[in-house]
Amino acid sequence: xxxxxxxxxxxxxxxxxxxxxxxxxxxxxxxxxxxxxxxxxxxxxxxxxxxxxxxxxxxxxxxxxxxxxxxxxxxxxxxxxxxxxxxxxxxxxxxxxxxxxxxxxxxxxxxxxxxxxxxxxxxxxxxxxxxxxxxxxxxxxxxxxxxxxxxxxxxxxxxxxxxxxxxxxxxxxxxxxxxxxxxxxxxxxxxxxxxxxxxxxxxxxxxxxxxxxxxxxxxxxxxxxxxxxxxxxxxxxxxxxxxxxxxxxxxxxxxxxxxxxxxxxxxxxxxxxxxxxxxxxxxxxxxxxxxxxxxxxxxxxxxxxxxxxxxxxxxxxxxxxxx
Amino acid sequence: xxxxxxxxxxxxxxxxxxxxxxxxxxxxxxxxxxxxxxxxxxxxxxxxxxxxxxxxxxxxxxxxxxxxxxxxxxxxxxxxxxxxxxxxxxxxxxxxxxxxxxxxxxxxxxxxxxxxxxxxxxxxxxxxxxxxxxxxxxxxxxxxxxxxxxxxxxxxxxxxxxxxxxxxxxxxxxxxxxxxxxxxxxxxxxxxxxxxxxxxxxxxxxxxxxxxxxxxxxxxxxxxxxxxxxxxxxxxxxxxxxxxxxxxxxxxxxxxxxxxxxxxxxxxxxxxxxxxxxxxxxxxxxxxxxxxxxxxxxxxxxxxxxxxxxxxxxxxxxxxxxx
Numbered sequence: 001x002x003x004x005x006x007x008x009x010x011x012x013x014x015x016x017x018x019x020x021x022x023x024x025x026x027x028x029x030x031x032x033x034x035x036x037x038x039x040x041x042x043x044x045x046x047x048x049x050x051x052x053x054x055x056x057x058x059x060x061x062x063x064x065x066x067x068x069x070x071x072x073x074x075x076x077x078x079x080x081x082x083x084x085x086x087x088x089x090x091x092x093x094x095x096x097x098x099x100x101x102x103x104x105x106x107x108x109x110x111x112x113x114x115x116x117x118x119x120x121x122x123x124x125x126x127x128x129x130x131x132x133x134x135x136x137x138x139x140x141x142x143x144x145x146x147x148x149x150x151x152x153x154x155x156x157x158x159x160x161x162x163x164x165x166x167x168x169x170x171x172x173x174x175x176x177x178x179x180x181x182x183x184x185x186x187x188x189x190x191x192x193x194x195x196x197x198x199x200x201x202x203x204x205x206x207x208x209x210x211x212x213x214x215x216x217x218x219x220x221x222x223x224x225x226x227x228x229x230x231x232x233x234x235x236x237x238x239x240x241x242x243x244x245x246x247x248x249x250x251x252x253x254x255x256x257x258x259x260x261x262x263x264x265x266x267x268x269x270x271x272x273x274x275x276x277x278x279x280x281x282x283x284x285x286x287x288x289x290x291x292x293x294x295x296x297x298x299x300x301x302x303x304x305x306x307x308x309x310x311x312x313x314x315x316x317x318x319x320x321x322x323x
Numbered sequence: 324x325x326x327x328x329x330x331x332x333x334x335x336x337x338x339x340x341x342x343x344x345x346x347x348x349x350x351x352x353x354x355x356x357x358x359x360x361x362x363x364x365x366x367x368x369x370x371x372x373x374x375x376x377x378x379x380x381x382x383x384x385x386x387x388x389x390x391x392x393x394x395x396x397x398x399x400x401x402x403x404x405x406x407x408x409x410x411x412x413x414x415x416x417x418x419x420x421x422x423x424x425x426x427x428x429x430x431x432x433x434x435x436x437x438x439x440x441x442x443x444x445x446x447x448x449x450x451x452x453x454x455x456x457x458x459x460x461x462x463x464x465x466x467x468x469x470x471x472x473x474x475x476x477x478x479x480x481x482x483x484x485x486x487x488x489x490x491x492x493x494x495x496x497x498x499x500x501x502x503x504x505x506x507x508x509x510x511x512x513x514x515x516x517x518x519x520x521x522x523x524x525x526x527x528x529x530x531x532x533x534x535x536x537x538x539x540x541x542x543x544x545x546x547x548x549x550x551x552x553x554x555x556x557x558x559x560x561x562x563x564x565x566x567x568x569x570x571x572x573x574x575x576x577x578x579x580x581x582x583x584x585x586x587x588x589x590x591x592x593x594x595x596x597x598x599x600x601x602x603x604x605x606x607x608x609x610x611x612x613x614x615x616x617x618x619x620x621x622x623x624x625x626x627x628x629x630x631x632x633x634x635x636x637x638x639x640x641x642x643x644x645x646x
Contacts, residue, residue, distance in 0.1 A: 020460060026467040077430060081423040100404040100470060103426060107400060108463040110433055115456045122445050129452075133438045137343060140431040144349040147423060 049179025052303035066116035073109035142167025169201025199294035225267035372502025375626035389439035396432035465490025492524025522617035548590035
């Protein structure tokens with residue numbers, strides 16, 4: 001059973017979601033952002049997690065999509081906060097409508113995400129919603145740390161990794177844990193799958209940081225070097241700053257946090273220092289560490305090896321992706 | 324048992340709520356807005372609704388407070404949208420911090436509101452959360468209609484009443500329904516209490532509209548005439564516009580929707596037309612209709628009359644309030 005089997009189930013489920021009708025200014029933006037596409041990784045992880053333990057996937061579609069609706073809610077609100085003009089190459093909701101519409105549509109998306117869990121078997125519902133709520137709050141915490149870091153002069157690598165864990169990884173972990181619980185797994189297996197997902201999430205975000213600097217502009221889809229131009233404190237920059245010799249430190253300080261008009265020169269100069277310090281291979285090594293740790297947790301899950309294959313495959317795709 | 328018995332229970336419960344610690348920029352605004360006070364009407368209604376059927380109120384404190392956290396979340400986000408500088412006489416969160424902090428703190432408040440329901444008995448949880456989610460979405464719909472009406476030239480009285488029903492009344496109705504369900508009532512009694520609460524909510528909002536024009540500046544707390552100055556399409560204005568003769572219509576049109584420098588003269592002129600048309604007594608008559616309808620629903624609830632007394636008293640206080 002390949003990934004497209006599960007992806008097709010999700011696509012069909014997505015088209016059947018009903019967010020609401022009136023007023024259109026509230027509900028149209030939800031249909032818009034949900035229709036912009038994306039890889040639907042989170043609900044895919046939930047289905048694949050459940051499929052380790054059950055063939056009865058239909059009751060799991062709606063709760064699986066809850067994490068997708070929640071994820072898109074966070075994108076909608078994050079885009080307001082980041083004043084982002086584009087999302088998946090299209091105007092963001094606050095650009096196409098306005099910030100007020102984006103705030104309120106996002107709010108109702110969070111409500112709809114909770115509603116998608118309510119058909120879960122009553123005996124599982126409190127645990128599922130407790131874990132979802134904890135995860136949702138953590139994602140908000142991650143976003144707040146991310147915003148804090150923009151104006152903080154000293155951010156440690158540990159703090160950065162904790163931020164991306166909260167902002168990105170815990171939701172991937174929850175998506176898998178959810179699938180496991182709904183599929184009828186033991187708590188131990190659900191915990192292993194959550195850790196698998198969290199590791200994959202950390203590796204995924206580090207891969208994103210790497211692609212920003214070393215990606216191919218044609219396939220990456222975003223402007224290469226955007227993080228460097230905006231002085232974003234990524235794992236790459238923080239590692240370079242920590243390991244730079246005095247000359248490299250001075251060169252970095254000429255560009256980072258300074259008003260720079262020639263952004264192409266800035267990207268080139270910072271990347272040159274990254275190259276000198278072998279930042280790329282260090283980042284790849286950390287990605288691989290998380291990836292191996294993820295696989296280790298997957299191995300320990302008590303489920304047939306062939307059922308684990310789609311999960312291993314998806315994780316590999318996420319690690320090796322070029323966009 | 325007087326109202327202060329219930330209010331004291333809620334105050335004690337409120338001080339025990341824990342929203343989170345780090346990052347402080349996420350959680351401090353929640354403690355701030357929850358600490359600004361207010362009448363705590365919604366959780367009070369939940370406790371009074373439950374007390375019709377049970378003496379065991381302790382398990383109901385947390386879910387009762389969920390509606391208070393939710394209500395304050397809506398205030399927080401509404402204040403961003405309305406660019407309001409003050410809330411209960413203190414700086415709003417987006418003024419004291421910034422809009423991004425206000426968006427994100429509000430988001431996590433909505434999550435915390437859901438969490439406060441999770442100790443509800445598992446057999447009741449799906450129904451409670453379904454009704455809460457429906458209500459929460461309706462409150463968002465009401466806020467969107469309210470914003471839409473600012474720029475719409477034609478708003479009917481019916482549309483206005485439906486807007487305040489969604490934005491204000493359904494949450495009061497839900498608060499009572501919640502209390503009834505958690506207290507062990509029948510669905511029929513829960514429905515009567517919801518309708519009692521919704522009627523009280525409509526009357527409450529109309530009272531607010533009335534106080535804006537006819538309130539005593541010293542006790543009302545807001546600037547009297549604020550709705551007139553801002554051309555707010557309230558029940559009073561829409562009724563006046565519907566009933567005005569050609570001369571009155573022309574006089575209204577001189578002020579409403581026009582740039583006016585002498586706002587005191589504007590308030591005086593519009594109020595003079597309201598007086599000519601007896602808008603005050605018409606509004607009071609509608610408030611009384613809702614109030615009587617509310618009492619009618621309360622009477623039909625199968626609970627001891629003396630247990631209903633605090634609810635009747637609270638409703639009366641809300642009707643007769645001067646602020």
